Amino acid sequence: xxxxxxxRSFLAGATTLLxxxxxxxxxxxxxxxxxxxxSAATAAPLVPPNGRPYNPVVTLNGWSLPWRMKxxxxxxxxxxxPVVREVAPGMLANxxxxxxxxxxxxxxVVEGDRVRIFVTNKLPEHTSIHWHGQILPNxxxxxxGVTQPSIQPGKTFVYEFVARHAGTFMYHPHxxxxxxxxxxxxxxxxxxxxDIRQHAxxxxxxxxxxxxxxxxxxxxxxxxxxxxFNLWTFNSRVFPAIDPMVVRQGDRVRIRAGNxxxxxxxxxxxGHTFEVAGTDGGWVRPSARWPEVTTDIGVGxxxxxxxxxxxxxxxxFHCHKSHHTMNAMGHDVPTLIxxxxxxxxxxxxxxxxxxxxxxxxxxxxGGMQMQLPENTLPMxxxxxxxxxxxxxxxxxxxxxxxxxxxxxxxxxxxxRHPKGTVAYExxxxxxxxxxxxxxxxxxxxxxxPLELKxxxxxxxx
Amino acid sequence: MNIDKPLRLASGAVLALAVSGxxxxxxxxxxxxxxxxxxxxxxAATKLLRTDDDRQALAGQLRAMLAQPLSADDAVRIALLxxxxxxxxxxxxxxxxxxxxxxxxxxxxxxxxQHKRGGGETSIERSLTFNLVSLVTAPLASRIEGxxxxxxxxxxxxxxxxxxxxxxxxxxxxxxxxxxxxxARQVAGAADASAxxxxxxxxxxxxxxxxxxxxxxxHAEAMADVARAAKAATAARERLTRLLGLWGEDAGYxxxxxxxxxxxxxxxxxxxxxxxxxxxxDVQAATxxxxxxxxxxxxxxxxxxxxxxxxxxVRERDGGEPASKGYEITLEVPxxxxxxxxxxxxxxxxxxxxxxxxxxAVNARSEAREAYLAYxxxxxxxxxxxxxxxxxxxxxxxxxxxxxxxxxxxxxELLADAREQRVAVAAAIDALKDYWLADADLETALGGxxxxxxxxxxxxxxxx
Ligand SMILES: [Cu+2]
Numbered sequence: 001x002x003x004x005x006x007x008r009s010f011l012a013g014a015t016t017l018l019x020x021x022x023x024x025x026x027x028x029x030x031x032x033x034x035x036x037x038x039s040a041a042t043a044a045p046l047v048p049p050n051g052r053p054y055n056p057v058v059t060l061n062g063w064s065l066p067w068r069m070k071x072x073x074x075x076x077x078x079x080x081x082p083v084v085r086e087v088a089p090g091m092l093a094n095x096x097x098x099x100x101x102x103x104x105x106x107x108x109v110v111e112g113d114r115v116r117i118f119v120t121n122k123l124p125e126h127t128s129i130h131w132h133g134q135i136l137p138n139x140x141x142x143x144x145g146v147t148q149p150s151i152q153p154g155k156t157f158v159y160e161f162v163a164r165h166a167g168t169f170m171y172h173p174h175x176x177x178x179x180x181x182x183x184x185x186x187x188x189x190x191x192x193x194x195d196i197r198q199h200a201x202x203x204x205x206x207x208x209x210x211x212x213x214x215x216x217x218x219x220x221x222x223x224x225x226x227x228x229f230n231l232w233t234f235n236s237r238v239f240p241a242i243d244p245m246v247v248r249q250g251d252r253v254r255i256r257a258g259n260x261x262x263x264x265x266x267x268x269x270x271g272h273t274f275e276v277a278g279t280d281g282g283w284v285r286p287s288a289r290w291p292e293v294t295t296d297i298g299v300g301x302x303x304x305x306x307x308x309x310x311x312x313x314x315x316x317f318h319c320h321k322s323h324h325t326m327n328a329m330g331h332d333v334p335t336l337i338x339x340x341x342x343x344x345x346x347x348x349x350x351x352x353x354x355x356x357x358x359x360x361x362x363x364x365x366g367g368m369q370m371q372l373p374e375n376t377l378p379m380x381x382x383x384x385x386x387x388x389x390x391x392x393x394x395x396x397x398x399x400x401x402x403x404x405x406x407x408x409x410x411x412x413x414x415x416r417h418p419k420g421t422v423a424y425e426x427x428x429x430x431x432x433x434x435x436x437x438x439x440x441x442x443x444x445x446x447x448x449p450l451e452l453k454x455x456x457x458x459x460x461x
Numbered sequence: 462m463n464i465d466k467p468l469r470l471a472s473g474a475v476l477a478l479a480v481s482g483x484x485x486x487x488x489x490x491x492x493x494x495x496x497x498x499x500x501x502x503x504x505a506a507t508k509l510l511r512t513d514d515d516r517q518a519l520a521g522q523l524r525a526m527l528a529q530p531l532s533a534d535d536a537v538r539i540a541l542l543x544x545x546x547x548x549x550x551x552x553x554x555x556x557x558x559x560x561x562x563x564x565x566x567x568x569x570x571x572x573x574x575q576h577k578r579g580g581g582e583t584s585i586e587r588s589l590t591f592n593l594v595s596l597v598t599a600p601l602a603s604r605i606e607g608x609x610x611x612x613x614x615x616x617x618x619x620x621x622x623x624x625x626x627x628x629x630x631x632x633x634x635x636x637x638x639x640x641x642x643x644x645a646r647q648v649a650g651a652a653d654a655s656a657x658x659x660x661x662x663x664x665x666x667x668x669x670x671x672x673x674x675x676x677x678x679x680h681a682e683a684m685a686d687v688a689r690a691a692k693a694a695t696a697a698r699e700r701l702t703r704l705l706g707l708w709g710e711d712a713g714y715x716x717x718x719x720x721x722x723x724x725x726x727x728x729x730x731x732x733x734x735x736x737x738x739x740x741x742x743d744v745q746a747a748t749x750x751x752x753x754x755x756x757x758x759x760x761x762x763x764x765x766x767x768x769x770x771x772x773x774x775v776r777e778r779d780g781g782e783p784a785s786k787g788y789e790i791t792l793e794v795p796x797x798x799x800x801x802x803x804x805x806x807x808x809x810x811x812x813x814x815x816x817x818x819x820x821x822a823v824n825a826r827s828e829a830r831e832a833y834l835a836y837x838x839x840x841x842x843x844x845x846x847x848x849x850x851x852x853x854x855x856x857x858x859x860x861x862x863x864x865x866x867x868x869x870x871x872x873x874e875l876l877a878d879a880r881e882q883r884v885a886v887a888a889a890i891d892a893l894k895d896y897w898l899a900d901a902d903l904e905t906a907l908g909g910x911x912x913x914x915x916x917x918x919x920x921x922x923x924x925x
Binding site for chain 1: 650653654657661664665666667668672860862864865866867868869870871872876
């Protein structure tokens with residue numbers, strides 16, 4: 001499968017546009033360029049070439065949308081269209097997105113900017129865009145049927161408003177939204193403060209939490225899935241394909257995340273404490289912030305967390321729902337822990353050649369190499385310097401290193417631990433492991449049916 | 462002395478016999494024709510077992526054939542030689558031929574010699590007595606018995622071919638049933654593994670009694686299926702064993718593990734109806750019957766003539782009157798008796814035969830068409846299972862294993878899939894069995910073996 005990008009223009013670096021846009025030459029006189037996202041790699045921050053200055057963000061495995069200035073108005077052009085997103089090397093997803101990628105490009109503006117956004121619909125059905133969290137005229141809110149007619153396929157609508165408040169926002173459709181959001185229609189919006197020094201940080205990362213249900217062997221998400229998703233993503237990528245967040249030791253770091261899935265995600269950072277500095281509503285007063293190592297991002301919410309990266313190392317950063325740090329897995333697989341397979345495995349092997357016992361000692365696959373269905377990913381994958389990282393999905397690393405250059409986001413590789421700072425195996429004498437008195441060893445519980453007393457509450461025997 | 466007349470008559474009889482042709486016992490007792498027919502129409506020889514030597518020779522032949530898994534062709538070969546019912550039928554030929562020969566033979570002349578002495582006179586009386594009746598009836602009786610003998614040959618051949626066809630069918634059924642049993646055992650193996658794992662899941666505290674009971678119920682049902690399949694396999698095999706006429710140690714013969722593969726292409730037979738009319742024994746028999754009936758006008762006349770004469774002659778002899786006299790008198794009687802009623806009867810009998818022949822021909826054509834259509838349909842169905850259903854099921858299994866590898870499904874889904882394959886594999890075995898049965902039926906409907914060239918065998922396709 002070839003990416004639909006290849007035949008079209010793409011971005012080299014983040015600031016230079018190459019090739020023609022998707023709009024016709026006649027339209028180009030009035031419509032701004034609609035650049036196309038080059039790849040699923042993290043693009044370097046987009047330093048503003050004109051307009052008010054700001055400190056750009058870095059979109060994890062994504063990019064920011066260039067604009068043109070027209071009579072003092074920042075003009076952006078979003079094209080809603082089907083895209084093929086690489087969820088991870090070896091797995092592609094037929095999604096809907098904007099400008100060649102899902103999620104769409106991050107839109108960065110400055111407080112007080114007048115913004116005009118052209119939205120062209122190249123989807124097979126109508127759409128609209130809601131600017132989640134923006135305070136704007138009602139007619140620009142993008143709820144099809146309520147504040148505007150929906151944008152029919154092939155049509156372009158213009159949204160225009162002033163970005164009044166600094167903060168962290170999203171854009172997504174408010175037309176057939178169940179399908180369109182399940183298909184990956186979403187993007188990030190950052191309104192930077194007018195005063196470049198206000199809320200300034202050294203590194204500012206953004207991503208959206210997304211969930212997809214793509215049956216192994218297929219490419220298109222099942223849009224009717226409510227909760228039992230099998231791909232948990234940051235910007236439609238899963239670990240180990242989510243880029244690390246690389247920071248210099250001592251940097252003040254901000255991570256902004258928005259949740260467009262159908263459940264909450266307790267996002268956890270190792271090695272540091274952080275403060276929740278912002279929500280969709282804006283910046284939290286310093287006196288109201290509280291220290292955290294995990295913050296729950298509810299459905300439809302934005303959170304900006306801030307911390308000083310004072311602790312060098314490779315620090316895990318992930319959703320704390322353990323199934324959310326897994327890739328495609330069977331949720332109906334019974335627990336095999338403690339079940340002896342001896343003898344049975346041979347019988348099964350006669351019937352199912354190639355059968356291997358898994359799960360009898362736990363979930364770890366112990367480096368087994370096995371063939372999987374097409375277009376899916378192992379449940380847990382990725383290798384660190386000490387072996388397998390048994391996670392997938394919403395997981396990445398915050399890599400804190402000394403002396404990195406300001407704009408250097410390149411992966412510095414594995415952390416080199418100072419001598420004597422890595423857990424090691426005890427080689428001395430091993431006392432017997434203590435056990436609770438009266439506890440039978442390896443005795444699974446056995447029971448009888450409960451008796452239920454009607455009328456008098458129930459009693460357990 | 463009354464010796465002269467009989468002698469004259471006897472010489473006349475010899476003359477008559479020389480004209481009609483005297484029937485003698487053939488070297489093969491009629492089996493040559495039957496053997497020729499079974500070789501052509503069933504692809505196997507047949508032989509009447511007359512002596513212990515014959516039986517010992519057959520035993521040796523059987524040992525060689527039974528040393529390896531019994532092919533359908535070998536089964537037919539054995540049945541044609543060893544089926545005792547068939548051997549009994551073969552002896553009918555002997556009976557018919559004996560009747561024929563008997564009919565063609567004159568009764569032995571009796572020579573009498575009387576030496577009387579008394580009253581000083583010695584008289585010597587020599588007499589030669591001869592059955593005049595048989596002399597006159599012999600050619601006519603030979604004709605009848607000849608037809609009877611021909612009819613017997615056809616009947617015996619038909620019976621041999623029936624046994625051959627039954628054997629071919631029974632062989633297909635027995636192999637298919639054994640294959641189905643083998644597969645049922647495999648499925649029970651899957652269920653057994655499933656049930657055992659379920660029990661361990663329960664012991665480890667990972668599964669409820671509900672889950673365990675469900676898996677074990679599958680196992681219990683699979684065991685019942687094995688029992689049913691075993692019963693069916695035994696019945697099918699014993700049917701074959703009976704047709705083969707085997708018992709004791711020989712009944713322990715081995716069958717091929719699986720049915721032959723589907724040929725690469727089905728037989729192309731554009732002229733099934735013509736083949737049926739040309740080759741079928743029932744059509745041939747009905748044709749002969751009609752031909753015989755056609756000549757039965759004359760036959761009836763002759764029969765009456767003979768019968769009357771015979772009665773008269775016997776009476777004459779009993780009375781001691783000269784035989785020639787009776788002969789002359791009674792000779793005229795049947796001619797007077799030859800009336801319209803008999804002609805009408807003969808006509809009716811003839812028309813009956815003609816219509817029977819027509820019916821036989823209509824049925825033969827229809828059966829040939831039906832058999833060919835059934836054959837083509839069963840070929841297509843077996844091919845569909847081989848080329849479409851089974852590969853798809855195999856793909857499902859492969860994909861299930863991949864999903865298991867990805868921990869997307871459990872061992873139980875794998876085993877459930879193995880169980881589910883059963884329906885498809887059983888249906889595929891059934892479809893292949895139906896094809897081979899239809900093939901055998903087609904040969905029967907068309908009156909015998911079809912050219913082997915159409916039997917191009919396909920590549921080996923595993924349906925397990
Ligand atoms: Cu989560």
